[in-house]
Amino acid sequence: DxxxxxxxxxxxxxxxxxxxxxxxxxxxxxxxxxxxxxxxxxxxxxxxxxxxxxxxxxxxxxxxxxxxxxxxxxxxxxxxxxxxxxxxxxxxxxxxxxxxxxxxxxxxxxxxxxxxxxxxxxxxxxxxxxxxxxxxxxxxxxxxxxxxxxxxxxxxxxxxxxxxxxxxxxxxxxxxxxxxxxxxVTNGVHVPTWIGTPMRELLDRHLEEDWIANTADPRTWRGVDRIADEELWAVRGRQRAELVSFIRARSVADRLGRGDVREYVEAAARAFDENVLTLGFARRVATYKRLDLLTRDPEETLALLGGDRPVQVVLAGKAHPRDDEAKRALQRLFGLKGARIIAERVVFLDDYDLATAARLVRGCDVWLNLPRPPLEASGTSGMKSVMNGGLQVSVLDGWWAEAYDGENGWALPGEVDADPDGQDERDTAALHELMREEVLPAFYGRGVHGLPEAWLQRMRASLRSLGPRFSATRMLAEYAAGPYHNTP
Incomplete structure (x- = not known):
């Protein structure tokens, strides 16, 4: 200073x-x-x-x-x-x-x-x-x-x-x-910082005693296969419920602070449902992050939010003061708030900070990442979500291009396109189709024991395949063996 x-x-x-x-x-x-x-x-x-x-x-x-x-x-x-x-x-x-x-x-x-x-x-x-x-x-x-x-x-x-x-x-x-x-050297995240208490306690019970000190070892994460479906789903529900409680209190304060109309403020107190699929999109609101894919087709978005298998979306972030297009994307989003379902199923949290980020990556079921390829260098929010059992719906760019294996989340095309408007149209359609055909059935479908078996299978695949590869422990080991090596 x-x-x-x-x-x-x-x-x-x-x-x-x-x-x-x-x-x-x-x-x-x-x-x-x-x-x-x-x-x-x-x-x-x-x-x-x-x-x-x-x-x-x-x-x-x-x-x-x-x-x-x-x-x-x-x-x-x-x-x-x-x-x-x-x-x-x-x-x-x-x-x-x-x-x-x-x-x-x-x-x-x-x-x-x-x-x-x-x-x-x-x-x-x-x-x-x-x-x-x-x-x-x-x-x-x-x-x-x-x-x-x-x-x-x-x-x-x-x-x-x-x-x-x-x-x-x-x-x-x-x-x-x-x-x-x-x-x-692909980025990684500090697992103890970002993992929620319920998930940490669950892994403490089922992984090796010193697992938190060995997050880069693939053998550490094999124990997720020993976790009973009921336990894994209960922890997911608990962390989602904690997020919903936080969102209700925070969004009431945010809407009051912005001077929103009374009906919109009152809707914040009813916002979100502990049993509804929760999507997160939280990061710097930069133009290339394509927040506007969520609002490009309002009819499809409203159908997704208000269907018999609904979703709810929490957004947070800050636009660069000089990124006018990113600020316009936020304005378009707020322009939809007159619809009752938007008021109750979509929230934008002001004053995004590390504490808010931690709550979101712990509680969201799905982490959205929609950058314009190839402008996403890495991305780390999705990695933090992984450590909490969250699944990814992401463009194949940045870290997800090397992380996705077909079973540990979902992917959107990552090709570079010379026609950005056409690409946005196609990716918007692909996003809605993916949600309708794969994501929603996996979350809301129930097996013989009343649990979403397909969803839990992807959760385990995500933790097992991504936990060791995207921890800060692995990242630092690679820096030590590579760029930092042979220091005079």
Whole structure:
């Protein structure tokens, strides 16, 4: 936080806003995070063996790692060689808005003091961030700078690796695409943080005693086959009921806060049913996430919500201040709220935060993920849902492209399409058909013991196949064996 008395009035505003539109203020944030972050570590007596840059926000950190050599007069490229040996980089998104570029003048002004302090040539820094270093008209890209300043680079899923290689291949002119040095370490989630208490207690009873310390071992999860149908379904129902209770209280407060009409507020107190299939869609409300697939065919949506095998949908998230299309998608959703069934079966929770996210991934039966391929780098909300027995209905993009096996959830096509409107029409139809023909029958169908046997079979398949592959334990082991390995 730069809002401290020791800073001048301009400096105090640097961290005043997370999504800062002003280029020079944004660049000042990068200097603070990258250079200031390394200096803060040193002030604490910490000299990192490996500096792991996540996205380009800390792309200037290698400058500080190389500060000694720069002050001794070494050229920037030479000084960065030693820093590069200690730096690894992870790219988290192919979306252009997540790979910022800035005019040369803005970069020069924002980093002028740093250049004087470290005695490097500003033109050398600008070249570091250009895809074509010799092109002085090209803006400075923080992702390009991070890629050039790191000994290792990785994407965050297997499919994202191919997307990232294609996206950044021009930094290695003449290289075959398969040799572009960007690998992948698929994301994972911290199981103890995201698993609900009922599910944790159930797995404690049926898995090995130390299962929570061995989540990356496939043998750990085989014990889910020993769980009785009645127990597994009871836990699913308990976590759904906890979510319904939370949604009713929270949505009343949200609708009052938004100044909604009385009937709509009163409907919130009756919202949701503990026995109805519950779908979750909660994340950043970005255009490429395609929230509008849920409202593109209002008649089909209303039929899905109000049929004899109904669904209820909880939505939460925040749109980027500059993502106008995402904000319009939210407006279209609220435009349907006049229908009684919408008021009682669809809620949008304001002020989305980690606590709300935890409640949703624990209580939802189905996690929806509808990105436009190939823009989903990974996604982690669905992984959190998995650990709670939730099933996925997802486009085959990001993590789901390598996770789906035909038995552990449901999938929508993941092909890249040059006709986005046509793709949205087809995917909307495919989503509704999938819900009608497969998801609803599995949830509401009952076997001889009065339980949804097909649903429980998929729950077990999901836990067994995805639990070990998408835990943070597995992810960290791969980083240790890969990007972090052979640190000087």
């Amino acid at each position: 730069t809002a401290v008395p020791e800073n001048d009035p301009v400096g105090r505003w640097i961290t005043g806003r997370l999504y800062e539109a002003d280029a020079e203020t944004r660049l000042a944030q990068y200097v603070l995070l990258g250079v200031g972050g390394v200096r803060a570590l040193r002030a604490l007596g910490i000299e990192p063996g490996v500096l792991h840059l996540n996205e380009g926000h800390a792309a200037l950190a290698p400058l500080e790692l190389a500060s000694g050599a720069l002050r001794n007069g070494e050229p920037l490229a030479q000084a960065l060689a030693s820093a590069r040996a200690r730096t690894v980089f992870t790219t988290h998104t192919p979306v252009p808005a997540g790979n910022d570029c800035y005019p040369a003048g803005a970069v020069t002004r924002a980093t002028g003091r740093l250049a004087r302090e470290l005695s490097y040539d500003q033109d050398d820094l600008l070249a570091l961030g250009r895809t074509h270093p010799e092109d002085s008209s090209e803006p400075f890209g923080v992702t390009q700078a991070a890629l050039r300043s790191s000994r290792s680079a990785n994407a965050v899923s297997r499919r994202h690796e191919g997307v990232a290689r294609d996206m950044w291949s021009a930094l290695w002119p003449g290289w075959p695409l398969e040799r572009v040095p960007i690998g992948h």
